[in-house]
Amino acid sequence: MGVFADRLKIAMQQAGMSSAQLSKTTGIGRSSISQWLSSKYVAKHDKVATLAAALEVDGEWLLGTTDVQNVTESLPAEPVIEATPPVAPELVSIWEQLDEPRRAKLLKKANKLLEKAVEPTPKHKSKKKKKGKKRKA
Structure with missing residues (x-):
């Protein structure tokens, strides 16, 4: 399994989020999250940033380029911007x-x-x- 998929699973478990909850929180489709979790694809940079913010982990950690997991705690909180408008x-x-x-x-x-x-x-x-x-x- 890929580093990104492994770390995404770990971050989701630590945050207590299912893929459906992560999808709702981030506005990212469940199918994309499923493909990332199965190591079929690795998320693009903008999606990694969105996932990291929602899961309160460092994006670089998710990608496997650093071992520091929770850098977001030391950073000032940024306003959450909803990625997509509400959908029926x-x-x-x-x-x-x-x-x-x-x-x-x-x-x-x-x-x-x-x-x-x-x-x-x-x-x-x-x-x-x-x-x-x-x-x-």
Whole structure:
């Protein structure tokens, strides 16, 4: 198992957090946390910082670059910034039931809806075609 996965598990145990609670606290998807815990991937820097703040551990420790675990206690507290706006529970429930290809389709549709909402609706001028017989010269 990877150092990041091991240390993430340790930090979660020490904080008494499940992956669902960590997801809710950080705004990071449960699937991402699951992939990190299984050593499939290592979190990117911004996510490591978010995880470290929520678990009250040092981000460098999570990544395995230092052995000092709780540096955050000596640092001044920073205001917590919510990563994402609140999402309707129905949307979260639907999202969690979808597999990756269907999630991609849903995101594509949602982006199209957003584009339509942002774009001004074009005004069409109707041009009437003249009907008539063509004259032969």
